[in-house]
Amino acid sequence: MDDDKLLAILESSQEGEERGLGPEERDPAETLGRLSDDALIEYMTNLSQGARKDFTREEYFRDKEIKQRERDEATRAGLGRANAPIFAGCTIYINGYTKPGRLQLHEMIVSYGGKFQHYLLAKKKVTHIVATNLPLKKRLEFRNYRVVRPEWITESIEQQKLLPWQDYALSWDQEQRSLQLKVASAPVSSAVDCKDPNFLKTFFENSRLHHLSNWKADLRSRFLSEGFNKPSPGDALSIFHIDFDCFFATVAALGCESCDINRDPIVVCHGSKSSDIASCNYVARKYGIRNGMWVSRAKSLLPPGVELVSLPYNFKEIEEKSKIFYTVLKEYKIKFDLILPISIDEAVCVVIDHHTPHPIDRDEICRELRSEIWKRTGGCTVSIGCSNTLVLARLNLKIAKPNGYHILTQQQLVENEADWHSYLGKFQIDDLPGIGYSIVSKLRSLRQHLNNLLQLKQYFHNSLPLLQKCVGKKTGSKILMYLHGKDDEESSRMIFEPESFFARKSLSIEINWGIRFDTVQEIDNFIDTCADYLVQKLQEMNKRTSQITLKVLRRCADAPIEPPKYLGCGECDALSHNCRLGIPTSELGVIATELKSTFRLLGCPPKDLRGVSIQFNKLIEVSYDQNENQQRLKLPFQKTLNFDVFDNLPSDVKNDFSKELKRRNIVLTSSPRPKTSYAATYEEKFMEELPTQIRNEVKNDLRINRKITRTKLSELREQNRKKKESIRNVRAHLLGHESLFEPIKFQKESRFKDICRIVMEWFDATLIEGPHEKDLLLFENYLDKLSDSNRVPLILRFSKLISVRLNLKSNQYGQEAGFQEWEQFLLKNVIPKLNKNKHTFQTVRKLDIDFDI
DNA sequence: ATGGTGTGGTAG
């Protein structure tokens, strides 16, 4: 079949289906009305140009696909955040006649967060195919896909969650069906493939550590939203540290009729070999099994004849039990002044002693709480450590475990030195909160046989400096405080300043399992997914971030490609890089773009990537005021506008803007500007034209350069040149001949670095006379090629190079015709190209009307 | 001194 025929068939089949739909779906005005401004303009441009004959079939479809995606984005944006992203991560193709029809399904998919594929061009991307019946040929063609009935879409929406597609698998005769299931299950079972769009979701659903962190964050934010009595330093306190005994294991055992938690060694884990043990009961601990140990190791510790009982996680039930736990604490007859959430299964409750005639009975509290929780949770035991300081409550908890309680106050212990010593003798050094293997090994390096707290105390006597030299300033003084049963400043904060202690200061995710990529593009996709996840959370919290960090784990040079742990990260180097955004944002486009370019900066070969972590560091609350401010650029000189900017507007919109300026009382400054204020005005004008996310980078460059012009010019300029040279070398490495892109040439050069050099030389040579028109055309042509092949970041590099260069020369050449020509070229010809690709630079749209400086 | 960056440690 030739291309034209195929086209004709596809077009007519689509029309045929549209004809079957309600009249409102066919109304062209209706369609136009739903478009964003940009989509509309593109649409019209398309119309006026007509179908270009020289397009290949692929280009034609890809073009259509991209335009449709834009419209989908616009549709979704128009809906606001009303719908749950049920189909997030799904790319869905609809085959043939369906009911409801293609357009309705399309809208459903898009408005509930899915992607819609119009043509089966990029087959790999499609996650599901919707169809009601398939001809034999198609069945064969789709046999490796998840083919579902349209009800999968409609019923998923009804129930507001993604239903398992298997329940809606398109059934044909039994034989075919079993074949289909067999083959189709292959790509599906590989949900544990980081290239699968659902990888993140599946991973998180099954990750105990993810749940632990998430639960903790939820509990903390709930704590802050509820009331509490804050004690003052000096108040007499009763602190109860309450903790479930091997929580996961207990919950799992309760759901397993055939096993006995007091008889069998029970562990909770996923697998049978290199799987981590999340929790083990006390029978298992008797054999030396510990939390975090691998199952294979645990098995090897058991004597012959004793079988390890591996139980699966039951996250749902764990949440339920925890809910009961916190409810019991909240409803207890003696109202706690503070119920501080430590984790899903652990809380610190505080009673402020008000010297009332009836002092509280700590024993009674412990007994009652333990029995109440045991009853209400259907058989979970908690242990309680009680004291008047946090550290002693924790140490007492350690004594109390399992299934008991222990009460002992600092006063009781300090009175008798011998008691205190025997108490300390019970504990290992890492029983102290905040002391782990690393600090223990530091302490050991000073004295080989340092085992328990008593030895620790005796070894260091009162020698704070020695301790501090060994483990650090703060840690040293902390340990010494603990050895006297006192809390250090940091842990006290939890009690005395709970609102700041529990407030969230950052937001992050990290995935260090299952990461195996081949290409940067795959990693880009993954970063997009991660960024999307984080941004969603950020927006739910009504916050913005102004600083983000990307951390990657990279396989150590000598580490094996596949580590002992299945899909584990193995031995890795951690690399991290943070970048400031200048303006706090919660926009996915800005953040994802920044992250992707940061990844390139870290220079990790795609195949060696073993872990990804993204952090939002500086969080600010979105208030109404800030909301207003974010739309504008905060500059000291407001309310004036350079005449040239206005003058360069298309004539037909000048009138509208003129009215708007008058209404807003913005004055046009005369042109040309006085030389002294030139640089500042130039910056202002330039900044105003930039996409939000690169403003700050440029601002930074400008700041650096302003400093240069102020101080010893030649010397610093030389330094700057060297710095830039090295940066350019890095970029050449990333973007040059080793680039994953096909080379695009300019002046016979394809290495980005070389092209930059040529452009810079050309720039310098034409600052006075101005560049030749033909040269500019050639250069623009090159930029267009970059733009067409989705290499917008390279254009960004050029804009920055030119803008930095312009600013550097502004004092000396600011009034020259060449300088001004370059300036115009940058503003009118280069920067607009940055705006062309709306997928990478989603924020640009706003800027087009961001006139209110 | 102060402040920022990248790295490392700890907990649950």
Place this chain on the structure above:
DNA sequence: ATCGCTACCACACCAT
């Protein structure tokens, strides 16, 4: 098979 997260602090080092 297997689901090695994530918030936060402390520190070393650097520039200013």
